Amino acid sequence: MSRAALLVLADGRFPAGGHAHSGGAEAAVKAGRISGAASLEEFCRGRLHTAGLTAAGLSAAAALGIDPVALDRAADARTPSPALRVAARKLGRQLLRAARATWPSAELDALGREFPKGAHQPVVLGLAARAAGLGPVDAAYCVAYESVSGPASATVRLLSLDPFDATRALARLAPELDRVADRAVEAARQVVDEGVDALPAGSAPLLEIGAEAHAGWPVRLFAS
């Protein structure tokens, strides 16, 4: 395996549709809950330890070779907001396209046949990591980082925030990213013996409520 494949997969320019999603930041900005660099950092911190941890666990488990159908159901149960389930499947489908083009693999083709309308994005990412020769730790890091980098770059556009401030906020979260990735991988390894109930199920009420509010707006910049 080449560790450098992780850089390709985690690159914000990897063409898998992430740029059109704000990870809940657009709703939080409109509600006044994100108004600058400090509140962006707290938003990202909260998202990382809830939705980010949950997604990282799913992804690490997929990278370990756990049945993606069981993981996709576990993702549904951990995603009560239908707007977020739709977004996760849309992003999963887009990621699958990019991953199949980048790292052709029979597993990815099979996933596409199983989920023609898309599987949850973290599950796809775990399998993409496998196809790229990466492991569960890589997948967990990639997903945990995406859970904060998406809202950060969206907020730069939404608030014309100084991009250096946003990037500094991400850098300050690095030690917590390490912990989240560790927890996610540890839980994913438990799935082998205990089933998908062992996966983290962290939730964030305001992300759930905000996603449904956002889905109802007639005019918005981001898809979620």
Added chain:
Amino acid sequence: MHLDHTNHGPTALSADAHRPDGTRRALRIGLGGPVGSGKTATVAALCRALRDELALAVVTNDIYTREDAEFLLREAVLPPERITAVETGACPHTAIRDDISANLEAVEDLEDAAGPLDLVLVESGGDNLTATFSKGLVDAQIFVIDVAGGDDIPRKGGPGVTTADLLVVNKTDLAPYVGSDLARMAADAKAQRAELPVVFQSLRSEAGVADVAAWVRAQLAAWTA
């Protein structure tokens, strides 16, 4: 223009010329250009001109999610199920060039839902002069500028003006009022584009979108040949 990569997976990956069932997919034409140059009006006029002879659909890439799509719906140029809006995260140029995955989903979903189509028009939200469509997304692209935006735009060039398969200089009826020199624009465009075609149009004139529609028909003839 014919892209013949094939893949044997469950769905097409990128610009694959065939649908999963082996049939040839619709021709995809992109329309880009600066804000207010008349892209949406041109798309609406093309739909009216071509809808009786071709099965066609439209994907819009708005800055604010659904504005252009809703204009087309209000104008009833196509049935609603033939118009899809792609959300672009405030960056239409990213969605049409750097990360085309959402647009590819949209064109494929349209073709799956509406049955075989001849033509899909992909419209970009108004952006800057450097915005061009990825070859992974469209087979040909039209760049729309207008005389009121300044008659020096063709001279300034930029990827859209220089490389688009068709350059449309719109709103020629306004030239006398804004002091634009059409002859100079034509000469500058020629200098930038060599043999690539340029159409001067006014959608208010009797000819309307006829020249652009004829160009689209020729593209389609080459695609299906």
Added chain:
Amino acid sequence: MSVRSGAGVRSVARIVARADGRGGTSLPVLESDGPLALRRTRATGSETRVMLVGAMSGPLGGDHFTVEARVEEGACLSVGSAAATIALPGQAKGDARYDVRLEVADGAELHWLPEQLISAQGSDLHVATRVELAATARLVLREEQILGRVGEEPGRLTSRLSVRVAGQAVLDQELACGPGAPGGWDGPAVLAGRRAVGQLIVVRPEFAAAPVTAGVLGEGASVVPLAGPAALVTAVAPDALGLRRLLDEALASLPRT
């Protein structure tokens, strides 16, 4: 029965509800245990009511409470509590646990509507609520968490709620908040300073074919169809009263059966 050990109190209370064959529901098992006292109250129609009393006093640090309820085929049970439950710090070291295990059989119905759980300063409580429903079982379950008594900092509270229908998980969520919880719990993505958070899950077989329409009630609550025959209300509010108002309003907005 409950046992007080150096590690705190272990108590297990049990309820079994059974259709009595005359259109009502009997309670062949109603076992109180130490601080977990169960009382049968007036029945209405086919529904039998049970009140959890005295849970006020705990759980303290080191305590482990378990409440189990099984609603057998065709039975109808409603469980409430007499007052809010307060998680308090204890003399014994360590966290407290409160496990709720609910089982609802085909054609049976459970209303699980306890009063609020209040996380007092210095407490550390893990709540795990697991519900197993058969394919045609029905459920209304409410959980309300209040972070700290009035004017008080909250304790640490971790609460997981998982609901399965016919063996398939339709909801699995955990919320962790208070001092020592992972960062950001009080920030703009999670609670943003709200001190009351709650969920109401309604499971009905009809929701499989006719799911509820997703929507929001102001900025503090959403009503959503889950991936399964269930609807979920998620709400946050400044205080217990505001939270109850939101959950009641959301429940009233669901289609009648």
